Amino acid sequence: MNSDYLYKEWNVSKNAVKVGMIGRVNGWKGQNDFIDALVPLLSEFDNLYLFIVGSAFQGQEWRVKDLKKKINSLPNHNRIIFSEFRKDNYAVEHFFDILVLPSTSPDPLPTVVLESMGxxxxxxxxxxxxxxxMIKDGYNGKLVTPGDKVALRKAVKTCLSHNEYVKLGKNSRIRLVNQYSLKKFIGNFMKVYSEH
Known part of the structure; x- marks a missing residue:
């Protein structure tokens, strides 16, 4: 998948490490947790860029306005990229090195996680x-206590400090193929039907 055009579109250096989230801008997807947790890391890692991709529901455009205002007030805001809804999420998911899902309420089926694993x-x-x-903690990602922004920051920092995200990413692909592929899905259905 060629996602190189995003370097130019977002004015991102080629040596960047890219950590992002994709989701509707609403009261529980966690954009503010993402910012609060990860912006301090921009001072520690000169090549780190943060990305938030998503739009608000009609009538809640104020959430996007508030988010942009918050981002612009922060140090190193030139390395925080906000993009409203896009149709090339597959390229964006390839572009990121780490996907963060900071939903403050449980998301029953976060397909963006499966797509990023792919x-x-x-x-x-x-x-x-x-x-x-979907995530086996320590194998293809890291899971932290909901709402614990310090733990979220530490998990991302550990991945960045030791380039651990490369190994976790490879394992994500393996886990997706082994557990969530169409072949596995059909096989599980066949097993259920054959038992009854």
Whole structure:
């Protein structure tokens, strides 16, 4: 998948390490937790860029406005990229090195996690909802206590400090193929039907 055009579009250096989230801008997807947790890392890692991709529901555009205002007030805000809804999420998921899912309420089936696993990306998120079935902590990502922004920061920092995200990403792809592929899905259905 060629996602190189995003370097130019977002004015990102080629040696960047890219940590992002994708999701509707609403009251529980966790954009503010993402910012609060990870912005301090921009001072520690000169090549780190943060990305938030998503739009608000009609009538809640104020959430996007508030988010942009918050981002612009922060140090190193030139390395925080906000993009509203896009149709090339597959390329974006390939572009990221780490996907973060900081949903403050449990997300029952976060498909962005499965898609990013398919792209061979490390996943870090709050340990509730469907992500707990998709991510094997320490194998293809890291799960932390919901709402614990310090723990979220530490998990991302560890992945960055030792380039651990590369190994976790490779394992994500393996786990997706072994556990969530179409072949596995059909096989599980056949097994259920054959038992009854």
């Amino acid at each position: 792209c061979g990306r490390a996943i870090i998120g709050y340990a509730h909802g469907g992500i707990t079935e």
